[in-house]
Amino acid sequence: MINNAFILVHIEPLQIQSVYGLVILGAISADAYVTRKAHQPRLTRVKK
Numbered sequence: 001m002i003n004n005a006f007i008l009v010h011i012e013p014l015q016i017q018s019v020y021g022l023v024i025l026g027a028i029s030a031d032a033y034v035t036r037k038a039h040q041p042r043l044t045r046v047k048k
Contacts, residue, residue: 006016 003016006019011019
């Protein structure tokens with residue numbers, strides 16, 4: 001579906017591959033960020 005939209009807008013195949021690559025890198029980065037945050041110990045304040 002996305003590929004059809006790129007073709008209708010007359011985007012070059014190399015640019016389409018670049019966009020797919022950026023989407024994949026973004027997904028990997030987001031997953032790494034969420035995973036790192038989930039395994040990070042939470043800091044709690046101790047009331048005195």
